[in-house]
């Protein structure tokens with residue numbers, strides 16, 4: 001039985017009960033109604049039981065409803081709890097995303113700072129190199145102003161086109177002389193070796209100390225620089241224009257003398273030597289090597305194998321143009337051999353011999369001693385390697401016909 005039907009019966013019963021009591025208290029004029037009431041009264045007990053049953057049912061129903069409501073509230077509570085957990089999780093994830101975004105932005109900023117810093121360092125390095133070159137040029141200018149001097153104790157009264165001619169004119173004592181070079185007849189001070197192997201040698205290069213800077217520009221190597229001494233231990237370069245002038249007059253021999261820090265002296269003789277004009281960038285011609293009988297030091301101008309198969313090819317100086325730090329004519333595509341080697345020379349890529357490099361006291365030196373990390377000493381590779389500085393070197397030239405001239 002449903003609830004609303006139970007309620008209707010109760011209402012009908014109570015109405016009938018009132019009618020029955022009215023009939024008891026008054027004389028009924030309608031027996032049929034009283035009879036009905038009487039019947040209903042008789043059923044009161046049954047109805048009361050049914051009422052109790054209904055009440056019980058309602059109570060049970062109410063308890064079920066309460067349980068359902070409690071379960072629903074529990075579910076709602078769990079749902080709210082889960083929502084809170086999800087909300088917290090989303091918040092934490094959002095915080096993580098924010099943190100990662102911030103970190104990425106910081107990394108981007110740091111990366112940009114590193115890039116800008118690297119660019120600044122490169123720019124500063126470039127500016128530093130330009131500054132070094134300017135300082136170097138000022139040092140060269142300052143030293144050139146007082147570098148070439150003639151000492152009064154040197155014999156030098158005889159003048160000739162070269163030392164061979166001076167010898168033939170009677171200048172038989174080694175020392176400083178004046179020679180005429182080129183068509184302009186400019187007098188040039190030079191050391192004449194009139195003793196070695198019959199004399200007649202014009203010294204075009206002498207290097208024994210770092211008192212004179214050899215890391216000079218094109219113009220300086222073109223015109224010559226340094227100091228000529230009376231005993232042949234000066235520091236000078238006769239000048240590419242002068243060397244070209246002398247070597248273009250006649251077939252020349254060239255002799256290189258080298259000395260190490262233990263007092264050992266050697267030489268290399270070349271039966272052909274010449275330097276082209278400036279239009280060829282003073283290209284070197286050298287051949288006909290003859291070693292020293294007391295110890296062959298090797299033909300360094302032909303290149304040398306330092307341990308890699310193509311070393312000879314890339315260190316060969318024969319046929320190479322002259323290079324200075326401000327005029328790169330070498331074959332080293334990614335660098336400047338003259339800058340690395342601390343002096344002008346006929347570099348290939350780069351050198352087996354460099355007599356215009358620096359002098360290192362004691363001979364042995366290492367990368368950390370250099371500016372650029374490359375060998376930059378005064379070297380003769382086949383004899384002592386790249387990392388041994390010679391103590392003293394000289395280059396002398398003499399006409400191939402000199403001996404016959406002396407004999408006549």
Ligand SMILES: [Ca+2]
Pocket residue numbers: 328329330331332333334335336337
């Ligand atoms: Ca180069």
